[in-house]
Amino acid sequence: MQPPSSVLSPAPDADLASSGQSNALDSFSQLLGALYETAYDNTTWSKAVALLRDQLDANFVTLIIRPDTSDQAGSMITAGQVFEAHSGLRSQYSYPSPFVDLVSDKVYAIDDLMRENEWRQSLFYHHFCEPYGVFHVMGADIRTLDNGEFKIRVTRPESGAPFSAADKAELTRLLPHIKRTLNIQTRMLATESVGMLYTEAVSRMMVATIILDEKGQVLQSNQIASELLAEGDGLKVYQGKLVASYSTESRELQNMITQNLARQQKPIAAGGTPAMVEAMSLSRPSGRVNLGVVVKAVPSNEWIGGKQRPAVMVYVRDAEKKSEVPLKVTQQLFGLTPAESTLAVHLANGLSLEEAAEELGIRHNTARAHLRSIFSKTGVRRQTELVRIMLNSVSALGQHTLG
Numbered sequence: 225m226q227p228p229s230s231v232l233s234p235a236p237d238a239d240l241a242s243s244g245q246s247n248a249l250d251s252f253s254q255l256l257g258a259l260y261e262t263a264y265d266n267t268t269w270s271k272a273v274a275l276l277r278d279q280l281d282a283n284f285v286t287l288i289i290r291p292d293t294s295d296q297a298g299s300m301i302t303a304g305q306v307f308e309a310h311s312g313l314r315s316q317y318s319y320p321s322p323f324v325d326l327v328s329d330k331v332y333a334i335d336d337l338m339r340e341n342e343w344r345q346s347l348f349y350h351h352f353c354e355p356y357g358v359f360h361v362m363g364a365d366i367r368t369l370d371n372g373e374f375k376i377r378v379t380r381p382e383s384g385a386p387f388s389a390a391d392k393a394e395l396t397r398l399l400p401h402i403k404r405t406l407n408i409q410t411r412m413l414a415t416e417s418v419g420m421l422y423t424e425a426v427s428r429m430m431v432a433t434i435i436l437d438e439k440g441q442v443l444q445s446n447q448i449a450s451e452l453l454a455e456g457d458g459l460k461v462y463q464g465k466l467v468a469s470y471s472t473e474s475r476e477l478q479n480m481i482t483q484n485l486a487r488q489q490k491p492i493a494a495g496g497t498p499a500m501v502e503a504m505s506l507s508r509p510s511g512r513v514n515l516g517v518v519v520k521a522v523p524s525n526e527w528i529g530g531k532q533r534p535a536v537m538v539y540v541r542d543a544e545k546k547s548e549v550p551l552k553v554t555q556q557l558f559g560l561t562p563a564e565s566t567l568a569v570h571l572a573n574g575l576s577l578e579e580a581a582e583e584l585g586i587r588h589n590t591a592r593a594h595l596r597s598i599f600s601k602t603g604v605r606r607q608t609e610l611v612r613i614m615l616n617s618v619s620a621l622g623q624h625t626l627g
Contacts, residue, residue: 251275251278251279252279254275255272255275255276255279255398256401258271258272258275259272259398259401259402259405260401260404260405262405262409263405263408263409263412264408264409264412266409266413269287269301270301270303273285273286273287273301273302273303274303276303276378276398277303277304277378279394279398280362280378280391280394280395281380281384281385282304282378282379282380283304283357283358283379283380283381283384284302284303284304284356284358284377284378284379285302285303285304285376285377285378285379286300286301286302286303286304286375286376286377287300287301287302287374287375287376288300288374288375288376288377289301289374320348321348321352322334322337322338322343322346322348323337323361323363323375323377326363326364326365327365328365328366328367328373329364329365329366329367329399329400329403330364330396331362331363331364331392331395331396331399332362332363332364333360333361333362333386333387333391333392334360334361334362335386353379357381357382358379358380358381359379359380359381359382359384360379360380360381360382360384360385360386360387361377361378361379361387362377362378362379362387362391362392362395363375363376363377363378364376364395364396364399366399366402366403366406368403368406368407368410369407369410369411370407370410370411370414372406372410374406376395376399376402378395423446426446430448430541430542430545431448431539431540431541432445432446432448432449432452432539432540432541432542433445433446433448433449433537433538433539433540434449434453434466434537434538434539434540435522435534435536435537435538436466436481436485436534436535436536436537436538437533437534437535438485438488438533438535440465440466440478440481440482440485440535440536441464441465442461442464442465442466443534444534448545449540452515452540452542456469457469457508457509457510457512458506458507458508458509458512458514458515459506459515459517459540465478466478466481466538468506468507469506469507469508469509470507473504473506473507476504477504477506477517477519480502480504480519481519481536481538483502484502484519484520484521484535484536485521485535485536487521488521488522488524488535488536501518501519501520502518502519502520503516503517503518503519504517504519505517512544513542513543513544514543515540515541515542516540516541516543517538517539517540518538518539518540519536519537519538519539520536520537520539521535521536521537522534522535522536522537544574546573546574551565551566551569552565554568554569554614554617557617558598558601558602559601560597560598560601561597563586563594564594564597564598564601566584567580567584567591567594567595567598568598568610568614569614570583570584571595571607571610571611571614572610572611572614572615574611577591577592577595577607578591595607598610
């Protein structure tokens with residue numbers, strides 16, 4: 225006896241329900257993927273916000289990155305019609321939004337905050353919602369670990385369904401993911417900003433930095449290094465690797481790099497001896513002063529894998545490179561006049577008093593008078609001491625940002 229057909233195959237309604245759940249799960253998964261992608265690429269927020277709008281069946285979704293203030297327009301990302309840009313003072317402040325002083329990480333609909341007739345009569349609705357086809361509003365404020373405040377606002381037209389308890393529950397489920405993404409992003413951006421400052425400081429101290437990957441290939445270099453490598457006087461890049469001008473020195477350099485690459489592959493145990501720093505001098509075909517080179521392995525991390533990862537750092541110093549000390553900063557640090565500051569910088573760059581006077585087009589006696597005044601203001605007695613305090617001061621850090 226054959227079993228009933230209903231036992232052999234699922235009912236059509238069950239197939240539809242299963243298909244609908246699968247599609248909903250796929251959409252939710254796609255949205256989460258887009259959200260976490262923004263953590264390392266904040267240019268993809270538009271895509272994530274658009275998917276959020278689709279997920280919540282909204283006509284607009286807006287992520288407010290920086291709220292408006294009375295004298296500065298805020299920053300936001302909106303999926304939907306682009307709102308009119310305002311310049312100068314924002315007239316919005318004559319019509320305060322009802323979505324203020326919200327409890328963080330809690331979802332509110334407009335009917336949680338005021339009655340429908342109050343909403344319809346509010347100036348905020350008339351000026352900033354009704355013209356854009358916005359009637360139903362749902363939102364939440366998000367506070368990140370660094371105490372930053374972000375706001376998410378979701379809207380529908382009056383012809384759309386009011387935001388239900390299920391809609392609020394869905395946004396509530398999404399809030400922790402949005403918050404984690406913002407936490408990761410703000411922390412990464414803060415780390416990148418600090419890293420840029422350190423990189424800039426090293427460049428301003430006239431140190432060339434070259435990062436090599438796990439194969440010894442040049443991965444990245446700062447501006448000072450790029451200029452030095454382009455000159456090819458003592459050090460250059462050949463087939464992606466650092467090469468000295470002379471074969472003997474080049475082999476020694478490659479040996480140092482190879483040894484540091486080997487060390488980089490072996491993480492240092494807690495409390496262990498740090499990786500050895502190795503140095504050498506590179507001759508220059510031009511006859512100029514040798515380049516000083518320091519090679520050091522980048523501390524390894526078991527979480528960082530894959531190709532083209534930083535493995536070795538190479539520092540290069542050109543002793544003949546002139547220090548680009550800003551005159552105004554030098555004046556402020558030592559209380560010098562513009563003329564005294566200019567002379568001090570020339571002396572710091574290795575010129576004698578006579579050479580500096582000739583370079584500046586002033587008489588030798590005038591230069592000596594400036595030098596006596598500089599000695600008095602800086603508290604030094606010899607020109608060599610002046611050069612030392614100039615080169616060791618923070619003057620170079622006051623340069624304009626390197627391009």
